[in-house]
Amino acid sequence: MGLAERRKVMGYSQERFAAVVGVDRTTVGRWDRGETTPEAIHRPKMAEALQLGLAELDALLTPPPADFPECTASPPCDRHGSEGIDDMIRREFLRIMVVAGSLTTLAPDDADAIAEAVDRGSAEDFRLMNGHLWQVYQLARSKSSVNTVVKDQLGALNEALKESSRAGGLYEVAGDLFQLSGELSFDGNRYTDAAASYALAAEASSHARAYDLWACALVRHAYVDVYERRYTEAAETLDVARRVAKRGNSALSTRYWVASVQAEVYAGLQDLGACEKALGEAQRVADLATPVHPGGWLRFDGSRLAEERGARYVQLGRLDLAEETLRRALETKTLSRGQSFRRRGAVLVDLAAVGAKRHDAEQVVTYGGEALRLAKKTGSGYIARRLQALQGDLRTCRRNRRVVELNAEINAL
Structure with a gap:
């Protein structure tokens, strides 16, 4: 029944x-x-x-499990049909954004006015649920487990957009939800899907004139280029994000998050002076009164700056400074208690990179192995990406059997 x-x-x-x-x-x-x-x-x-x-x-x-034929062909058959669940999610939110864009075009001249009471109530309900989904996403060990509930929320938003007399606050809600969809794609190593999500998030946020939300969408879009080492393109996007953030709420940490990511880009471009300047700007988040972010789409509070500074020193080849900073970050209560697998994994990979640059195979295996175990335990695509980026440095220790084995295990990810 x-x-x-x-x-x-x-x-x-x-x-x-x-x-x-x-x-x-x-x-x-x-x-x-x-x-x-x-x-x-x-x-x-x-x-x-x-x-x-x-x-x-x-x-x-819960529907009963379907009977599937045994997979014997190559490539393996897709048990969700020709399109997997992630493709369905992408198609759904793209469709929602098309609806939102059409509503923008068709809306009357006063579309930027405050929406009717029913629309305001609907938008508030969505904001609350979006906030809950961000919390679920942050706590989930396997980020892909959040896909289904996000898809449901996207479907509900689409219905609300179609049924509402005007979009009102739903544009801001869409900008929020599209960023979460992008995070799911990014964590699953689907960079093109993530970039599409962040672009849609930026467009929706710009319609809502939600400057902080808009700037955060641009920062996330820049991250796609950062992880593909397209630093010049990322710098251009971040410059726009910085200008948008200046028009936002000065009590929030948005502009300092922009600066933090700019520091990573400048380190990638081997510009020590610009990197140090951006890190100094990011550090100013400590001057803000708390809370400095609402959670969800903006979570930057400066607590990661020590480990980020260490990572920047690795990029710049300042190994002594890097190791001292990273070891100190690894010993902090937050990372030692395992409350952030992604953060701990990133620090471990950076310490392994320091070892590789010094031709210290023991350090590579110690920290790289721990990061690998963490990636397998949590299913984190983020840690897996960091390990894959480490492989280029592992060539310095390619004669060491344990490093060769580590490299093979990273390949298996």
């Missing part, structure tokens, strides 16, 4: 069930058809109305 059948057995029409749960009738329709799944916040009321336990409700909402 599915949700629709259970609902009817209990005597609920779609309209009445929607009223009990606190959603729109069209939402219940999507649940009935299996197009979306109910969010956690709605499930207790649903379980009560349907006289089910939460575990029973979860089982009701």
